[in-house]
Amino acid sequence: MDRTNQVWERAIPVSEEEIISLVKQFDTPLFVVSEEKLLQNYRAFQEFFPGIEIFYAVKANPHPFIIRTLKEIGSSFDVASFQEIELVSSQGVPPGRMIFANTIKRKKGLRYARQIGVNLMTYDNEEELKKIAMVYPEAQLLVRIKTPSNGSRANLSYKFGAEPDMAPELLLQAKNMGLKPAGISFHVGSPCSNVNNYLYSLQKVREIVEKVSGEISISVIDIGGGFPLSLYEEEGDESLEAFSKAINPHLQEFLKDGYRVIAEPGRVIVGSAAFLITKVIGKAVRSGITWYYLDDGIYGTFSAIPFDKATFRFLPLRESKEELPAVLAGPTCDSLDVVAENVLLPPLELEDLIVVPDIGAYSWASATNFNGFERAQVVMI
Secondary structure, three states: OOOOOHHHHHHOOOOHHHHHHHHHHHOOOEEEEOHHHHHHHHHHHHHHOOOOEEEEEHHHOOOHHHHHHHHHOOOEEEEOOHHHHHHHHHOOOOHHHEEEOOOOOOHHHHHHHHHHOOOEEEEOOHHHHHHHHHHOOOOEEEEEEOOOOOOEEEOHHHOOOEOHHHHHHHHHHHHHOOOEEEEEEEOOOEEEOOOHHHHHHHHHHHHHHHHHOOOOOOOEEEOOOOOOOOOOHHHOOOOHHHHHHHHHHHHHHHHHOOOEEEEOOOHHHHHHHEEEEEEEEEEEEEOOEEEEEEOOOOOOHHHHHHHHOOOOOOEEOOOOOOOEEEEEEOOOOOOOOEEEEEEEEOOOOOOOEEEEOOOOOOOHHHOOOHHHOOOOEEEEO
């Protein structure tokens, strides 16, 4: 593989020599986060969505370095549990810069949110309102609505979100219970390749606002996450820049009308900001196909494959004009631990390195210690 090719240069922010140096210092598997790329992604979101408050989705990657870095440039945070609130708080983030964006919350999380003052949160059903009324009646509440998920890899409305027609009733229920309904939220699924999901959802938000006008003062609109990984239109139609051109006119109308508009990007902030270095630790020919066994697998960083339905590119450092289909497998004793099949690769040897770009989101975050294998070490550059 030619190290000067555009694929390598665009995906990997360091040279082959620097990768080898990192491996000598830290060994593999190694999860490398680029601070420069993290900041570039955040600033691109700010540029494309002016006036929109960013609440980084901690679940995408909760590493403390990422939280601290984003905190320093002004980000707020989308948290979903007691543990995430505690983590973000431990990095010096004030409670006013968090939203408890989980429509089904444990009482432990609600009590802790109340204790430290995280008062913005979502709900989508009457039972959750009863729980909030019991534990944290002062909270500011956003009703989450169900949205289309056409073109989204993960259909989050399968599990979350009230029918839009039910939202006015849920807002009025909150008011009648003495609670504080304050806004509307949605999430179109992740990653979303269909900008019409956002446009439909924003229209539903406008309709709900009009229906409760005079009875409830809506002040916050939360457009969730699901934004595409690519930033610029030159990278394809499904880019953050292209989406912003379609969505922004509607968001600017809400801002002009005095609403606070927030978003919960995760993947677009951290997805391309990290790459994995993994090593070939075994090799076998099975049924005429070469299998390469790596020191990371689907119970580790590649957990994004079963959980997030992700696919990745594999860039070996070994160069060869010959490429043959191969299977990549993880190190555990589970036969489910297969990372990829029919991958075109040059003939590899033990100890060869493979670099996997764009693996920053929903990967290291969901890795386990199954079979005693530790999660990939994290290094910031």
